[in-house]
Amino acid sequence: MRLETRKEGAVFIVRSLETRMDAKMAVDFRTHMARYIDDGNTRIVLNVGGLNFIDSSGLGAIVSCLKRMGHEGELVIAEADETILSMFKLTRMDRVFRIYDSEHEAIQAMSL
Numbered sequence: 802m803r804l805e806t807r808k809e810g811a812v813f814i815v816r817s818l819e820t821r822m823d824a825k826m827a828v829d830f831r832t833h834m835a836r837y838i839d840d841g842n843t844r845i846v847l848n849v850g851g852l853n854f855i856d857s858s859g860l861g862a863i864v865s866c867l868k869r870m871g872h873e874g875e876l877v878i879a880e881a882d883e884t885i886l887s888m889f890k891l892t893r894m895d896r897v898f899r900i901y902d903s904e905h906e907a908i909q910a911m912s913l
């Protein structure tokens with residue numbers, strides 16, 4: 802899975818360059834994210850603005866990243882379109898993750 806990353810202060814931003822996160826992509830995503838977390842990134846904004854499809858495997862990969870961080874950090878979601886947002890709501894993951902309309906909002910919230 803192709804991901805773009807950058808850091809703004811203490812906030813690490815990960816943006817998907819793919820349009821889908823399915824079972825095929827989820828394994829690769831989980832591997833990349835594990836490395837970022839193990840490198841000490843504890844405040845992560847996951848920008849899903851480029852995604853137009855996510856299945857249960859993709860959602861599971863995102864949840865596993867949150868679990869890997871434990872209580873040591875936070876993972877928030879930014880720029881989810883209606884399709885992605887409905888997946889989070891359907892699975893009640895909108896109660897687990899803070900979800901922001903824009904990457905900028907997410908970065909500001911994580912920087913406080």
